[in-house]
Amino acid sequence: MKRTHPLLTVAIVALVAGLLGGGIAYGGITWYNGGMSLGTQAVPAGSNRGGTAKVENVKVNASNQAEKVFKDNKDTVVSVINTEKTKSNDSDPLSGMFGGMFGGSDGNGSNNNPSQKDQQQISEGSGVVYKKDNGSAYIVTNNHVVSGSSSLEVVLSNGQKKEAKLVGHDAVTDLAVLKINGNGVNRVANFGNSDDIKVGQTALAIGSPLGSEYASSLTEGIISAKKREVPQASTENGQQNASAGDATVIQTDAAINPGNSGGPLLNIAGQVVGINSMKLSKDSSGTSVEGMGFAIPSNEVVRIINQLIKDGKVIRPELGIKYVDLANISVKQQKSILKLPGNVNEGVVVMDVNGGSPASKAGLKKNDVITKLAGKAITNQGKLRDILYDHNVGDKISVTYYRNGQMKTAQITLDQQAKQQ
DSSP, rough: OOOOTTTHHHHHHHHHHHHHHHHHHHHHHHHEEEEEETOOOOOOOSTTTTOOOOOOOOOOOOHHHHHHHHHHGGGGGGEEEEEEEEETTTOOHHHHGGGGEEESSSSTBOOOOOOGTTTEEEEEEEEEEEETTTTTEEEEEEEEHHHOOOOOEETTTTTTTEEEEEEEEETTTTTTEEEEEEEOOOOOBBBOGGGOOTTTTTEEEEEEESGGGTTTEEEEEEEEEEEEEEOOOOEEHHHHHHHHEEEEEEOOSSOOOTTTOOOEEEEETTTTTEEEEOOBBBBBOBBBOOOOOEEHHHHHHHHHEEEEEEEESSEEEEEEEEEGGGGGSHHHHHHHSOOOTTOOOOOOOEEETTTTTTHHHTOOOOTTTEEEEETEEEEEEHHHHHHHTTSSTEEEEEEEEEETTTTEEEEOEEEEEESSS
16 A cells, blocks of 8 residues: 655655766766777767757567556556545543634534544555456455555546445455446456466566556566465554464565555466565565565465455354464474474474364364374465365364374364454
């Protein structure tokens, strides 16, 4: 999402200045390498000795596949405007004392100007029209783009504005579906198979970086990684949920900026292979980085938005545990506390078990180390979630774990999540 930043102008000026400086330096090097002094430099044959500039009427065929992808998809990409309202603080003692003087509250502390009762906070992102049905058009975007909204508006590529209704949202995958009146919507996007992408293939992103004033911006890069595990801090009603776990995403060096959230990542065939969701601008030590954007894979997108259309939410099974990656536990503690055999180096460590949960009923306890779920190896904590979410509420699956150095197996009957995150 985009929120206006006062340093934007400074950043643009600095970029222009940098380009000018580079041009001057390049010209100086070229002249020096030519081996001529200014007084003896000859005018090349065929040049314009009179110094009069003119435009050569030479047509260049610069058509390429990226241009075609953009033309075919730009009308499927929209800007999503989120309007949030926050109540003014009428309990402020100065409000009652002076509010009437400035058209705010009267002398008794009540607000007599309805237009100032609420303060609107507007943020913007992007979205993709992927379906038309019964006169309505459906748009996929990020959950964090629409989170906390009091009203939503969509701006089509031609500038037409439409009121949008939130069909459903899912904070775990950071996806949401909107519905608008389908009049004037003439194109819908097609999803490709994100399992088929390869590192090094061209990746194109379309969206509204910094907001709708830069709508329909195209950036190009490559697929940098297919299945990157990154920490995910999902949002619900505007609040950060630090326990959202890791997200399995596509990494790309195509420029992803605030406002690109919810827009498509496309392959060179013009298929949506991901929904742009986040970027990494600094590492944990504060070092700035470039070219690290992330998109939710299209296969997961399709699965989630179909559930959102059907139920308005995603119903997931749960184990009822809190856990950490075994890799986060020191080798010394793995031996002294967990008492793991030397050949066990992957899995998750149970930190807490909810009473009455599926894991509790199966006999799991704190400090158990889960190495397999449903017969599949747990290589990291993200893998456990992926395996779990491939199953349905009511499924009975096996769990393999180590307790005090001894391997054990149990059966777990999956229950519904007590609370959707």
